[in-house]
Amino acid sequence: MTSRLKLTTWLPVLLVAIFLVIQLFPVIWVISASLQTPEALARGPSNRLIPDTLYLGNYVRAFDTSPLLQYLLNSTIIAVLTIGLTIILAAPAAYAIEKMRFSGSRIVLNYFLLGLMIPVFVSLLPIFQSLGFFGLRNTYWAVVLPQVGFQLPVAIYLYTSFFRGIPNELLEAASIDGAGVFRTFWSVAVPLSINATITIVVYNFIFVWNEFVFANTFLTNDAIKTLPVGLNDFVSDMGRRDYGATYAAIVVSVLPTVALYLFLNRRVIDSMTAGAVRG
């Protein structure tokens, strides 16, 4: 009996240790590799986890030889526009569905939730053609609009389940005090839903920052590409010539989400699981 007790004590610790190494190793390895000199990297397998020096030349070359800074800026602008537009469209829609309960609102909600099951691939060619028709290819809107469209179901789902928790009496009190439909939404419901909004913003940020398919299809100019697409091009372009700069570019591309994650860690986990588990 005592040996079994021991087993249940050390086995989980061992498993946790193994999982930790597996989950952290690739990121630690690429950071470490990005800080080694080209000579050290050329000396053989880049398998030393502790670099001899803190060499930053790889980063300098990565920024010098590619529009990495431009990609960073593009990704930021696209993320801000996508998140902003998703919130502006989803919050009132969810409020109307959950609180105004107009005739047909249940059908409207189910219609939106249908979007959760549709893979983005089916929209690629039609959107590609429409963007060409409207002259929007290689603009920020070329990825913002499709992303917002596909983010709306999750955002509306999260907002409706949040609004369900706000008692109607609270909102009715405002309207008895003379606030109209818009005032009640804007000055009562919106401030109350700040937590839901943060969840949706965090979920969207991770998703939008990492998005690849739309950006890779609709953005072909270097001046407008996002980080994931730029990184992919950079590696196929420079990957065979400058390994150090490649590692540095990878680190730069993951830094914003990792930094956000380090600050808001549990919030990010909760947002991503809330966004994943829907209905």
Next chain:
Amino acid sequence: MRKNKLLGTPSWAGWLFVTPALVLFTAVVIVPIGWSFYLSLGAWNGLGKWRFTGIANYLNMLGDTVFRQALLNNIFFSLVGSAVQLVVGMAMAVSLISIARFRNVIRVAYFLPAVISSVAISQIFVQLLSADPEGFINGALKSVGLGSFAQPFLSNTGLTLLIVTLVDAYKFCAIYMAIFYSALVSLDQDVLAAAEIDGANWLQQLFLVRLPLIWATIAASVVLVVSGTLRGFDIPFVMTGGGPGTSSELVSTYMYKTLFRQSNFGYGSSLAIFLVIECLLIVVIIRKAFSATEKTG
């Protein structure tokens, strides 16, 4: 249902609030399905005239050996990928609730790959698996005396599908860890204490008490993981491009190349329609299966 309606809100106000989202969603998500279906019924390369060919594209899929290979690969990718994500996610969650300290820090560390872009994850693994220059994995194999296994991994047609499946599972398994973990920690401690008093050992507690109690969460996760893997694209596309040959081709990567490399818009659209129907159908079947077991069990 209407009894929950807010007092004094006219119906037009509701439609006013919902219409902007409705319009964009319909334009981006719903209209393209019909549009793709229309395109799938013809032959077109984007330049000449669209020509109606009926269901010829769908019939061509039956005889297309690349498509058949991609479909088989997709089944492997979804089955193995889903199993790995659920089992590893569960193992991570169960080991985490079984240790006494540092749970939150470890959970945050576990979750790291899930916040990193699939392009970055793919590129990191391409470097780790590389043979020229010798990547970490080949170097490590040699230094522990397993040099005979060292090879250019992503050129080995027998391994590429397994590799992209595992890297994809690697990126997402922490999501299931987080879902299972929060379900497990919210279990009623009294029930577990009762099981322990009744003499249930650790394994019995896990399989006879804990897992049955979070069965609904597990069922929801199965739907989630399967529909996630059916949409797999980024990691195979970036790591191998479906190759070498068709060794790691998925229906999604094949569709993408047919549309945007070969400009075969008709056939590519029929592959896109196939993907939609596949995703909807399989999710519905899994849901049905789970509700059936709930009724009988």
